[in-house]
Amino acid sequence: MKFIRLKGNLEQSNLDNRLSYDPDIIEFYLSERDLKDQELIRDRIRQLHDRGVKAFLHHPPMYQGEYLDILSGNPQVLRFYHESCEALARICVEERAKCVVHAHYVHTASCGNVTRERTELLREEIRKVMAYSREVFVWEDSTEGLFSYGCNPYLIKDVIEPLALPLTVDVSHTFISFRGDNERLRDILNRTAPYAQYYHLVDSMGLEHDSLQLGRGKIDWRMVKPLVQNKDFIFEITLSGDHSDCTPMVDSAHYFADIVAEERVGTK
Known part of the structure; x- marks a missing residue:
């Protein structure tokens, strides 16, 4: 298996670049502006299905310059959060896609005051x-x-656990949250396995959100590989320029595939 699983935006040139690699999965990273043309979102999903490619959407991260938070004190942010989720749920049900969503991003209210009471409030909003x-x-x-x-x-x-919540586990986010500890990363990958449907595979040095190509950080991919390879995932790597060239993602796919090939040789 080639494991060509990529991320992009709705620009046709961006999509054409990804499709040229004959991918298995593409995730469309959406913006607030994209929600104003929902037929375009549907068209892009249909283009993927016509090529036999599985489609994921990524809920917009911001509204009017403010990062989203399901517990935001800004009523306009909350309104957009719910209206956009409702719209994307309808699109995904009708077009046979799934949507990645964050309960919150960094630098929002939900990043402070981590208590059981606020965790329970988060659960009810989810x-x-x-x-x-x-x-x-x-x-x-x-x-x-x-x-x-x-x-x-x-x-x-x-x-x-109470919600049996379907998850996207971002391997680098988890790694960074444990300050670069591969053993604790392994523990979370095992504990979340019953709920994880999808993964973001991206390397990191474990100190900040650096979004590195696989093999350029400190994540133990030989440990991660058997825990994720039979589920859906993409390689989510920071790209330069206008993001039209996804070569670092494709190179990450080759790196991941080479790990698989090496281990198969080793078992013979």
Whole structure:
């Protein structure tokens, strides 16, 4: 298997670049502006399906310059959060796609005051979003705050398990939240396995959100590989320029595939 699983935006040139690699999965990273043309989102999903490519969407991270937070005190941010989730749930159900969503991003209210009480409040707000569709949303972890494995000891027991919450596990976010500890990363990958439907594979030095190509950070990919390779994932690497050239993602796919090939040789 080639493991060509990529991320991009809705620009046709960007999509054409990804499709030229004959991918298995493409995730469309959406902006606030993209929600104003929902037919375009549907068209891009259909282009993927016509090529036999599985489609994921990524919920917009910002509204009017402010990062989203499901516990935001800004009523306009909350309104956009829920209206956009409801719209994307409808698109995903009708077009057979899934959508990555964050409960919050860094530098938001949910990154401070991590308590069991606030974790329970987070759970009930997530439950409201799940009511739009239980099947399409896969919830991604942050590097800090309430929805961070390294920062919130209550997250799995008080949110994920009671809701049987479908997850996107971002391997680098988890690694960073544990300050570069591969053993703790392994523990979370095992504990979240019953709920994880999707993964973001990206390397990191474990200190900040650096989004490195696989093999250029400190994540133990030989440990990670058998825990994720039979589920859906993409290689989510920071790109330069206008993001039209996804070579670092494709090179990461080759790196991942080479690990698989090396281990197969080693077992013969």
